[in-house]
Amino acid sequence: MKFARNAQSLDASYIREILSAANQPEMISMAGGLPASSLLPVELVRATCESLADNSHLFQYGNSQGFGPLLDTLQRSSKTQNPWLICNGSQQALDLIARALLEPGDQVIAEMPAYLGALQVFQLSGIKVCPLMSSTSGPDLDQLESYLKGGNIKLFYSVPDFHNPTGRVWSTETRIAVAKLCRHYGVTLVEDAPYRELRFAGEQLDTVSEHCPELSISLKSFSKIGFPGLRVGAMSGPADFIAVAERIKQATDLHTGIPQQAMIEALLNHPEFSEHLTRLRQGYQSRYQHLSDALQQQLGDLVQFDTVEGGMFVWLTLTQGNSSDVAARALQHKLAVVPGAAFYPADMALENSALRLNFSNTEPALFPEAVNRLAQALQPMALTA
């Protein structure tokens, strides 16, 4: 068979290969973006699961926009009147956005390094990604404005809270400035916020969308605070956009399944949901602290990293060596981590000194051993010893 151009160019994800290797026995994996399996809130949906078969109407066809009680729950917690659309995870929201708003050859802005899943969506739709450099306080505003001034930008894909892979959080000033720029140039802002609720230190900031709701599309993930395995997410945005996205959703898979939406609705409305979030944040803070301590104690000057106040990732910069080589050697030492180069478009190799370390899916007690393996990988001579 002959394949479509964009489909053929879609690389098998490097992360996916690492995740496959990560299933080997004895492997410690800090490669994925998985929530802690031991903290999945299954008890909060036990009653819903147990009563599913008594509610056979949940197994019949449903509406493309979503399951009514879940839509109502999301609307109640919204700061705007923008409608919601339920998707198969926020990953599908990205794909629906691309198909609703972008033509092949269109240009979008994305912070670099970037969430690989977003890059894949853009690649699949034949979209050109303009790389936006960022620092600890957020994206480079001068570079952003220079792109916007060019006039050919259709949207800005952003992850302002605990960015994947860097863990960075935009400052309040940056949020306000970005909203103002998007308004001035009439460019759509996509705010992807899967890690926003995972703040374990510092103060929660306004979303960027709150400062420009009329041209913002907000993504909601239940994979980090709930259950990734159900594949339920959502997005809200201007009504005309959601109407078009809903028609695309209908054409692509009719609707997201109902029992899984009922489980998410039950989770969000469970009286112990906020306790679960507290437990989750504490669990991730503890994991982060164990990792941070081990990195400082065992690796010292070999690496640098900014502290994080939430999310799932530490962005580790090596003071020497090539991070792709180090990641490959780490696999031999039974440690899976992702080299920075994986978070750039294939034709844009801007990074060879960083590693992304996930801390949410590793039990705290394992971090000293994990970092010990990383230390071994950082010393190539040790391999031949």
Next chain:
Amino acid sequence: MKFARNAQSLDASYIREILSAANQPEMISMAGGLPASSLLPVELVRATCESLADNSHLFQYGNSQGFGPLLDTLQRSSKTQNPWLICNGSQQALDLIARALLEPGDQVIAEMPAYLGALQVFQLSGIKVCPLMSSTSGPDLDQLESYLKGGNIKLFYSVPDFHNPTGRVWSTETRIAVAKLCRHYGVTLVEDAPYRELRFAGEQLDTVSEHCPELSISLKSFSKIGFPGLRVGAMSGPADFIAVAERIKQATDLHTGIPQQAMIEALLNHPEFSEHLTRLRQGYQSRYQHLSDALQQQLGDLVQFDTVEGGMFVWLTLTQGNSSDVAARALQHKLAVVPGAAFYPADMALENSALRLNFSNTEPALFPEAVNRLAQALQPMALTA
């Protein structure tokens, strides 16, 4: 916001508007393609639902190809070694096929009238649909060969068993001839078979794919024999195609949710699953018989229809009057049916004398009243009386 051309051109489905009207009180709906709610096999998955919360690993991220036990189940029942990919219903399989194989402007063949969901997928991808006329034994083979000879056809989208909306079944001769033609011209055959297991009379025939597996993609739906609300379907095809489709699947929504795949796997492997299928076929045969009797007794020469041996639909030809007008008047008489024009591309109004009647989602006792309402809609003068 400015929308992408193909997204904007995607019409709000006419059927969807009718289905919305179909929710009005007192309405009898024969408009949708829903299975009988009273025959959904919820008891066969009760134990699985009740034990979900004890299997928290089902709530973690999974593989893009699908849940291992479900893939194994499908492979065991396969007549070929072609691999499977789990999708969000077979609707998503169609979208993945379009994205894997087709470029905007490419041409595909579809039997007319056609499944509206397939037309929407092709429209969304900017694909040109070449209409293939069909009769009771299947598609017009001369017209098919003439299209194939033209050399610009990328694939043939077919529904050989209990076609939606006509209820037609291809003869064995037609199946063999189509497979031969696809082979001769090297054109991919997509075999959509959601109603295949719903045969309540006559003999089951070979799939078309069995006669040309190397260029066939077979779709599997669990929405008609299981639960549409879960949104789980599958497709099998040549390994290189499934590999590309899996990468697209990963980019668009990572994977289909695991608990819902576990429920389908439990259903298919339940010792009473074949009894459920027998009950379902008997139930649909009874509904069809009630409808058929009522049509003959109450409408006589006003309509014509071919008998069906399975599926969910009767394709009713009016001997007088415009079917879109009749469908609109039927709504006023609290009966929802879909006029034939809804099953053609918007620019191809080839039909104004047929109605699609669904018989699977209406309780048998209601058919005399449903057909009575249709009789009233067929007599426009009665409206003003």
